[in-house]
Amino acid sequence: MRLDDFDKDINVEDQRGQSFGGGGGGGLLLGLLPLIGSRFGCGGIVVVLLIFAVFGGLGNIGGLLTGGDSAPSTQVSRNGAGSAGGGGATAACSVDAATRSTCNAFSSAENTWERLFAQSGQRFQAPKLVFYGGQGMSGCGAASSAMGPFYCPSDQGVYIDTGFFDELVQKYRAAGDFAQYYVVAHEFGHHIQTLTGASEQVRQAQARGSREEGNALSVRLELQADCYAGVWAAQNRDRLEPGDIQEGMRAAEAIGDDTLQREAQGRVVPESFTHGTSAQRQAWLNRGLQSGDPAVCDTFSGAI
Template sequence: MRWEGNRESDNVEDRRDDGGGGGSPVFGGRSIGIGTIVIALVGGWVLGINPLTILGLLSGGGPAPQVQTQPHTPAHRPPADDTMARFVSTVLADTEDVWGELFRQGGGRYQDPRLVLFRGATPTACGTGQAAMGPFYCPADQKVYIDLGFYETLKTRLGAPGDFAQAYVIAHEVGHHVQNQLGISAKVDQMRGRVSKVEYNALSVRLELQADCFAGVWAHHAQKARQILEQGDVEEAMNAAAKIGDDALQRANGGAVVPESFTHGTSAQRQRWFNSGLQSGSVKTCDTFAARSL
């Protein structure tokens, strides 16, 4: 992936020297993660509406959802000689450029998320974030959280190496931020608790696959504008998507594959939806909620 020399985001907050953190969960807050590496904090995402249709995707129609936020304190920037921190800062900046332009084209305004680097544990508006959860997005404070040690897990334990695989992880979490900005997360979350656990697991899958598709949309436009892709990059992302499919993770943990417990989608589904966004570059192709077949 060609990333060095590109713009770095100012929205990166480095908490790696803060010694972890505790804190009590904020009532009603919930985080959304890339995969069920150990645990996944996913709320009840309920189908019954077509959020993309109701919201008038990127049309600027309707008020922005009200979110619970933390005080906006100055970010502690990562060290300039930290290559991995520079990498994630550059990828975040690229997502800002792509989504900012797509929102402008649709008559809306994109609010950049923050990306928080931490080690072990850190307080969030969705409760205490743990490294074992893998990277996640907290809608309540509009921040993406990542312990960079996850990338070593992705490479060695899950068999998904490569810088573009790492970029895909960030782009997926930013995809959840896009869902939050569009009001999709809030609309479906309002119906939480009205269906069975199996049903909301199925709807969590649709939410996660849409974030995968949004990651593909980002990659499409980043490539078109800045030619970031090198040979093998797409294969790295597709491999990562496969390795964190619910079925693959359940097999890797030595258990039976239980489709009713899926919350993120199968390997094939994750690959399909990422590739759909990558090939089309169109947000409208990412309506997983309307898709009859995933």
């Protein structure tokens, strides 16, 4: 996919090379995350937080996740002036090829969704892009490479450890630039859900329901983010190259709950799904790709 270079005024934060404290509840939480297949988005994180709320009480969420110990991050504002060392988005996004590629996709998604919101008369608020290496800190608590890319609604940040893209190729056999762009666009889709209120509605419903009901709602949230990723790609259809869509579909298949569970434990447990099956993820990504219309991404009405 041929993307323009990132806009210099995107909001980028670079935590790579920084030291973050941790332990206690944070270690336990990070140990639970892989059990629910939380590879993308904050939906799986929400489910785990609910478990903590039931069995241990959330209290200070940041303290629970990280032990209350963190280092300041480098914030790059919309005007490109970094608060810890300067250099702006240009410096943060030029570390390596994977970083630049991520910034290009993030910038494209931001421009696309800002335009779509303007067309529908809605107010758009841009998220921030946060790079971290191995470990980091988010408004949702500790960040770890074991979590994969995710979105935190508390600080409206898309968190990326670019090392995941190597894992995407080597472990999940999902190569190609569009596979990486799909990951970024999916996380950006979670930001759109924050702006529309869908994330908060799901959170409230999860708090009232059972764990199985919470998982089912998480699946619908994740599939909608897949659809939104497809909408972004469709809105930039003139940028697509031969093989791009196939790359996206391979990535969606590789990270389906059923595929991940079958490979990890040899069996599938549908009631524990938090992101949807491979077929569902492909179907909703394709729905967005075919239409380019966010209105077709209503995963909360009817069957999925």
